[in-house]
Amino acid sequence: MRSIFAKILVWSLGTFVLSLIAFWAISRMIDRRMRVGDPFPRMISLIEDDACRVYEEGGAERLSAHLRRLNAYLHAEHILTDSEGRDLATGEDRSDLISRSRVRHDHGRLDDGRMIFIGRPRHGKYYFINIVRPLFESRQILPYYSLIVVVIAVMGFVLAVHLAAPLRRLRGVVERFGRGELAARADSKRKDxxxxxxxxxxxxxxxxxxxxxxxxxxxxxxxxxxxxxxxxxxxxxxxxxxxxxxxxxxxxxxxxxxxxxMSELIGELIELTRVEGDRGAWNAEIVSLDALLDQIIKDCEWEAGARRRRIVLKIERSVMVMGEHELLHRAVENVVRNALRHTPEGTTVDVDLSTRDDRALIRVRDFGSGVPEESLSAIFKPFFRVEIDRDRASGGVGLGLAIAHRAVDLHHGRIEARNVSPGLEVTIELPLARQDDEHIRVASA
Ligand SMILES: Nc1ncnc2c1ncn2[C@@H]1O[C@H](COP(=O)(O)OP(=O)(O)O)[C@@H](O)[C@H]1O
Ligand SMILES: [Mg+2]
Structure with a gap:
């Protein structure tokens, strides 16, 4: 059975049948228990004794009147015969009735469905025959059961439709997406x-x-x-x-x-795809941003000095984040080198590290010409370079900030640029490492 639809139907009907069987078994059990202490047989023997007494004292006529009253009163037919099966009220032969049934609880049936109970009062001297119409027949209850089965089937059907239809729809969407329709979405409003x-x-x-x-x-x-x-x-x-x-x-x-x-371009491209690489292979660790900045500045200082520029580093406090040291190093270094390249001779590049709420903030500011306002977000796209930088022999291929952006993104951080005239200020925001990350080894910068 492959479909959820059929499963739900079968399960709900199965549950119903099971509960029916349980119900039947329990009522049988109660019935058995009742029989032991049942007052019913004793009441019947009273009625039997009564009929025998009336016959013995008043003969066939009195008996027949007595039985008529009993019949009317109990909505059943009562017959008293002698041990041969001869009706003591009318003289008819009733032995066929007796042969249809055995004594007491086990009953026989008439062709019209009425039940025959036989008693043997006065130690077997008489037969007392009691013919009753059963209170209810299983045949009579059958329509009700069928109705319940139908109701349950309908409810199961509704539930199945309710569950299977949205699953089918979702499968359709997944298939469309799989075939390359990248805009396919399920757009479900369901809360389940x-x-x-x-x-x-x-x-x-x-x-x-x-x-x-x-x-x-x-x-x-x-x-x-x-x-x-x-x-x-x-x-x-x-x-x-x-x-x-x-x-x-x-x-x-x-x-x-x-x-x-071209070799540089390919190098940078490799870097960019590495940033995007398999996150499962990530080497996440606690990274000390102050140590990381120290290292980068030290590496850049010589080059800056040679070009008569200075880097001023301000660290408010020691700051730890969670991430990949190599990627973060790349991102920050790209930004610092850009600033160094764009800041005019004799000016400084200010780098500072601080925290705000649960975020670490790295700000890199230069005193160059900045970036045209409309390109402030475009500079983070691959290969985007501001017009005047495009022909410049110095500088990279336009992938540096794209790499930085992807790296910061992967760390759930943000990178932004704004003009502070004079110059550009790039801000990198990263979530601080949480206390429970501290057990992971601290990366040596
Ligand atoms: N500090 C800065 N001042 C002015 N322009 C900048 C600065 N940093 C980046 N840019 C602009 O953003 C572009 C993209 O930067 P980047 O991705 O690092 O590429 P690249 O440095 O290889 O040119 C640069 O070409 C430049 O036009
Ligand atoms: Mg660059």
Whole structure:
């Protein structure tokens, strides 16, 4: 039985039949118990004795009057015979009635369904025959039972429809999604488990859709980004082959530069996909942000000094977050290096670390030209570079902030940029490590 639908029907009917059997067994049991102390047989022997006494004292006539009264009173037929089966009131032969039944509780039946009970009062001298119509017949109750079965079947049907239909609908949505219709959603308003399942599916589908779209866009961007250096490479090679000697060196320089650029691009791409990699393989640990910042600043300081810029680090207190050290390092370093690149000669890059509520805040501020207001969120997209930076030989390929954004996102944090004229301020917000995370080893910065 494969469908929930049939299962529910069978289960509800099965439960009904079981309860019916239990009901029947219990009533049988009660019936048995009752019989032992039942006053009924004793009452019957009283009636039997009475009839015998009337016959012995008053003969057939009195007996017949007595039995008529009894019949009217008890809505049954009563007959007293001698031991041969001859009716003592009318003289008729009743032995066929007697042969139909055995003595006492076991009864026989007449063709019209009436029951025959036989008693043997006065130590077997007489037969006392009692013919009654049964109070109820199982045949009479049958329609009621059938009605109940029908009602239960209808209720089971309604329940089955109620459960199976939304499941089928959800399956349809899952199948559509599986066939590549990424916008397929269940959109269930139900409050039960099926509703929860539908919402969980919708959430998953949403995440997959975003990821797939981002991936597709990235692939387009990558192809686009690779095309121009490749074209320039081809051009340079052509020039090196056919041009005058003076051009050859320039062309080879060009080849070298374009190759470097592509290698950098691919390096960054690998980094970006690594950030997106399998979260199950994550090496989550407690990361000390102050140690991490110290390390980054130390690495950048030499380069900054050489270019006559300074980094000023301000740490309010020691701050711990939960995450992957390598990824967080990447994210922050990208932001700091951008600031260093954009801040003018003789100015500083201010980096400070603080906390607000249960979040850690890293702010990186430079004194450069900032970013056009409308591009403030676009700079976190892969390959986006502000116009004037596009031709600049220095700097990366436009993936640095995209990597930072994804890394911070994976840590349930936020990264934002705003202009503080002069300069740009990038804020990274990360959830602080909770007390119960502390048992995980502290990463050495
Ligand atoms: N501190 C900054 N000041 C001005 N512009 C910035 C700053 N940081 C980033 N940008 C802009 O955002 C773009 C994207 O940055 P990023 O992703 O790091 O790429 P890249 O550094 O490789 O150009 C940069 O090309 C630049 O136009
Ligand atoms: Mg950068």
């Amino acid at each position: 488990e099926i509703g929860e399942l539908s919402r969980a599916f919708d959430e998953m589908a949403g995440r997959i859709e975003t990821l797939m779209l981002a991936e597709r866009r990235l692939l387009q961007d990558v192809s686009h980004e690779l095309r121009s250096p490749l074209a320039r490479l081809g051009f340079a090679v052509e020039l090196a082959r056919s041009g005058p000697d003076a051009d050859r060196d320039r062309a080879l320089d060009r080849v070298r530069k374009e190759a470097d650029r």
